[in-house]
Amino acid sequence: MVQSTIHKFAIGIDYGTQSGRAVLVDLTSGEEIADHVTSYPHHVIDERLPGSDRKLPMDWALQHPDDYLEVIRVSVPAVLKVGGVPAEDVIGIGIDFTACTILPVDSHGTPLCMLDQWKHQPHSWVKLWKHHAAQPEADRLNRAAAERGEAFLPRYGGKTSSEWMFAKVWQVLDEAPEIFEAADRFLEAADWTVFQLTGRMTRNSCTAGYKALWHKKDGYPNPEYLKALDPRLEHLASTKLRGEVMPLGTSAGGLNPEMAALTGLNPGTAVAVGVIDAHAAVPAMGVVTPGKLVMAMGTSLCHMLLHEEEKLVEGMCGVVEDGIIPGYFGYEAGQNAVGDIFEWFVEEAVPAYVKERAESEGMDVHPWLEREAALYKPGETGLVALDWHNGSRSVLMDTDLSGLIIGLTLSTKPQEIYRALLESTAFGTRKIVDTFERSGIAVDKLYACGGLPQKNRLLMQIFADVTNREIVVADSKHTTALGAAMFAATAAGEAAGGYNSIVEAAKHMAKVKEETFKPIPEHVRMYEELYQAYCELHDYFGRGGNDVMKRLKAMKKL
Numbered sequence: 001m002v003q004s005t006i007h008k009f010a011i012g013i014d015y016g017t018q019s020g021r022a023v024l025v026d027l028t029s030g031e032e033i034a035d036h037v038t039s040y041p042h043h044v045i046d047e048r049l050p051g052s053d054r055k056l057p058m059d060w061a062l063q064h065p066d067d068y069l070e071v072i073r074v075s076v077p078a079v080l081k082v083g084g085v086p087a088e089d090v091i092g093i094g095i096d097f098t099a100c101t102i103l104p105v106d107s108h109g110t111p112l113c114m115l116d117q118w119k120h121q122p123h124s125w126v127k128l129w130k131h132h133a134a135q136p137e138a139d140r141l142n143r144a145a146a147e148r149g150e151a152f153l154p155r156y157g158g159k160t161s162s163e164w165m166f167a168k169v170w171q172v173l174d175e176a177p178e179i180f181e182a183a184d185r186f187l188e189a190a191d192w193t194v195f196q197l198t199g200r201m202t203r204n205s206c207t208a209g210y211k212a213l214w215h216k217k218d219g220y221p222n223p224e225y226l227k228a229l230d231p232r233l234e235h236l237a238s239t240k241l242r243g244e245v246m247p248l249g250t251s252a253g254g255l256n257p258e259m260a261a262l263t264g265l266n267p268g269t270a271v272a273v274g275v276i277d278a279h280a281a282v283p284a285m286g287v288v289t290p291g292k293l294v295m296a297m298g299t300s301l302c303h304m305l306l307h308e309e310e311k312l313v314e315g316m317c318g319v320v321e322d323g324i325i326p327g328y329f330g331y332e333a334g335q336n337a338v339g340d341i342f343e344w345f346v347e348e349a350v351p352a353y354v355k356e357r358a359e360s361e362g363m364d365v366h367p368w369l370e371r372e373a374a375l376y377k378p379g380e381t382g383l384v385a386l387d388w389h390n391g392s393r394s395v396l397m398d399t400d401l402s403g404l405i406i407g408l409t410l411s412t413k414p415q416e417i418y419r420a421l422l423e424s425t426a427f428g429t430r431k432i433v434d435t436f437e438r439s440g441i442a443v444d445k446l447y448a449c450g451g452l453p454q455k456n457r458l459l460m461q462i463f464a465d466v467t468n469r470e471i472v473v474a475d476s477k478h479t480t481a482l483g484a485a486m487f488a489a490t491a492a493g494e495a496a497g498g499y500n501s502i503v504e505a506a507k508h509m510a511k512v513k514e515e516t517f518k519p520i521p522e523h524v525r526m527y528e529e530l531y532q533a534y535c536e537l538h539d540y541f542g543r544g545g546n547d548v549m550k551r552l553k554a555m556k557k558l
């Protein structure tokens with residue numbers, strides 16, 4: 001039992017792709033007192049809607065909003081019980097979420113997919129961040145913005161993504177105008193969940209800035225541009241995207257009585273505005289100044305970096321003033337599949353004998369492949385792969401691109417392919433690091449968090465060798481949830497026992513391990529050569545000289 005008379009606590013809730021987790025955190029030390037994970041009962045909906053036989057089209061990825069509430073119903077009381085902390089000592093709740101994960105709601109904030117009238121229409125459901133079926137809309141949006149010289153476009157590296165708010169909303173309008181009409185608003189799932197907790201509908205500056213093209217001074221893209229896309233979009237910003245955009249670390253309101261009863265927390269407990277999962281990890285690793293690239297490594301990989309100036313960086317996801325830490329421009333870049341590529345290989349491509357051998361040694365397939373792959377030196381597999389199995393969110397920003405492995409022979413072993421896939425994701429990060437540096441934004445050190453640094457040491461060593469940079473690793477089981485709890489402490493404020501700024505919270509609560517991954521000079525040299533091969537393939541297939549991947553994808557759709 002914790003000495004609750006001395007300490008105050010906050011709860012961070014991290015909404016990931018497959019599950020949500022709550023973590024009870026001691027605000028004095030950042031110690032994670034208790035954690036609980038709830039897997040989403042409906043998983044990622046990418047085949048059929050619940051209770052329906054109708055197959056969803058390719059590139060769709062939906063979620064059920066009630067799964068988010070299930071995390072609150074189950075995980076929050078669980079951490080309170082295990083932590084043995086009285087409700088009055090929990091001064092704040094903060095949530096971080098995948099993004100851009102959006103849903104249409106009616107005027108009461110009820111998701112349209114929860115209404116009988118609309119539940120059979122796929123467009124009424126939550127579109128998960130990795131719903132990529134809005135690529136045609138993203139292409140049209142980018143073309144029009146480039147032709148009109150829209151000021152927002154350079155801030156997003158010259159291209160906006162099919163994952164983001166405008167492309168997704170436009171897809172709804174294109175394919176289901178009745179849902180577009182019925183939607184009183186389109187909300188980020190982060191904001192909808194905060195609304196459930198508080199009864200107050202706000203928007204957070206982080207998802208608005210990185211995913212909905214919102215700018216602190218300019219606001220959303222102008223109505224003339226939106227009208228040029230489709231006249232029905234002209235007033236989108238002031239209608240279906242309306243709502244006060246609030247800065248990170250502020251309070252969206254107090255916990256409402258129903259949610260207090262459901263969770264066991266006190267009504268009125270401060271609820272912080274939501275934050276993107278990856279961005280929450282930055283202060284949680286103690287990164288509050290430039291030069292340190294934070295990598296949230298899991299299903300996908302998000303790269304976050306701070307800088308004093310706004311610079312234009314090819315293919316970056318976005319730069320937002322105060323987007324992560326007040327006083328700095330926060331940059332985000334990313335790879336939309338990392339763990340997902342390894343999972344694809346293990347689930348879909350590994351031969352049965354590998355699974356049998358791993359099982360006979362009492363091991364999971366991933367660690368078995370890792371151990372075998374570690375027996376090779378850089379280059380010894382003779383393979384190079386492109387990490388585009390889920391498209392490219394990096395400098396090319398194109399979700400129509402696909403994966404590639406070259407160098408296969410009749411003697412290629414599964415562990416060699418696994419190693420090549422690990423390496424391909426490190427090359428993808430190297431491309432991002434080089435692009436930042438070329439744009440005058442220093443990357444001195446890497447900071448890794450998320451599931452992968454805990455799971456795969458070989459991967460981390462390869463990242464250090466390929467980027468020739470030391471990697472600091474988070475010392476937290478749930479770094480993003482810790483970050484969310486830090487924003488909660490800031491929303492509650494110093495008077496309540498929290499902090500007055502996220503920088504102050506980071507000073508006391510951030511945690512990294514002492515052991516780091518350091519580049520091995522011999523490997524660095526070898527990878528320099530392999531990286532050149534990666535770049536040749538990257539430019540050949542990705543820079544427009546050769547459109548074979550797009551042609552293959554078009555055929556597949558037919």
Ligand SMILES: Nc1ncnc2c1ncn2[C@@H]1O[C@H](COP(=O)(O)OP(=O)(O)O)[C@@H](O)[C@H]1O
Nearest residue numbers: 016017298299339340342343366450451455456
């Ligand atoms: N030992 C491993 N090596 C490499 N990848 C792994 C390993 N174990 C799991 N993965 C991958 O890690 C990803 C999950 O990462 P995690 O950070 O836990 O989740 P999330 O991204 O949903 O927050 C999955 O894509 C899974 O395939």
Ligand SMILES: O=C(CO)[C@@H](O)[C@@H](O)COP(=O)(O)O
Nearest residue numbers: 017098099278298299300302
């Ligand atoms: O896109 C972002 C952040 O901008 C992430 O929310 C998205 O890649 C999902 O992250 P996870 O890989 O599930 O941690």
